[in-house]
Amino acid sequence: MHTQCFLLLSTITLPILHTPGSRIIGGSKIPITATPYQLILLRARVHICGAVLIAPQRALSAAHCFPNPGPYSVKGGVTNLQEPGFVSHINMALIHPNFTKTNGDYDLSVLFLATPFPLSDKIRPVALPSEGPEGEIRAGMVGKVSGWGKTTHNSDELRSEDLKGVDLPVVAQEKCQKKFDYFQVITERKFCAGVEKGGEDACTGDSGGPFVVEGVLYGIVSDGLDCAQPGWPGIYTNVQVLRGFIRENAEV
Missing domain, CATH: 2.40.10.10 (Trypsin-like serine proteases)
Structure with a gap:
C-alpha cells in the first residue's frame, strides 16, 4: 500500500x-478562448x-x-x-x-x-481520455501544447506575458526511449512529442500545462532536455495511463 x-x-x-527543460518555443500567440x-x-x-x-x-x-x-x-x-x-x-x-x-x-x-x-x-x-484501448495515445497524433513559458531557450525572460500555443506530433515510444536511454527510462506513464528539426517545444514555465488532441487531454508537460533542441522531443505525463x-x- x-x-x-x-x-x-x-x-x-x-x-x-x-528538469532542465521543465518545461512555448516556435509557437504563436493564441487567445484563451482557443484553450x-x-x-x-x-x-x-x-x-x-x-x-x-x-x-x-x-x-x-x-x-x-x-x-x-x-x-x-x-x-x-x-x-x-x-x-x-x-x-x-x-x-x-x-x-x-x-x-x-x-x-x-x-x-x-x-x-x-x-x-x-x-x-x-x-x-x-477539458475532456479526459477514456480508460480503454480506444483512449490510448498513438504515434503521429498531433496535440496542442500551450502556456506562458520561455519563448527561447537562452532567453533571460522567465516567461511570456501572452499565452502561446504550438502543435506537436507524438513520437513513437520506442524511438523516444532510445533518445533518452542515457538520461531516464521512458515508462508507460510518459510519452514524447516534438519535431525532429527542433525549434518547437514547451519550455521552462510550461510544466504542468496541457497536451490536447481534438479537445481531449492526453498529456501534461513534464520534462525534456533543454528546449526545442533538434532531435530531442519533449516528455509528457501520459494522462490516459x-x-x-x-x-x-x-x-x-
Missing part, C-alpha cells in the same frame, strides 16, 4: 525534480507552472511543480498574465504516491480548488 502525498498550504515539503481549460499555477501570486481545468473545482498539473510549501492558487480566463482573470486558492494538491524525483515517473498532481470556476467561453474544463488515479481521486 502506498502513502499518498498531500500538499496542504505549508505543511509538507516535497522533493525538487530536476479555455488552460490555467496559470501561482505560488505566492507568482507564475511558476501551468495547470489544466478538468472540472469547475478540480485541476491537474505536474507533481514537480510543487517542490515547496504554498500558498498555491490557479488563475484562469486570461490571455495575458497581467489580466485579473478568476483566481481560486488550492486547498490541496494530491501528488501521485509513486512520483519520484529521480526520473520524473508518475509526474501528476490533482488539485482541489477552494472556489469553483465560473464557466464561460474563456473558462471551460493514469486515468484511474484521476477518476478515483478527482471523481472526474
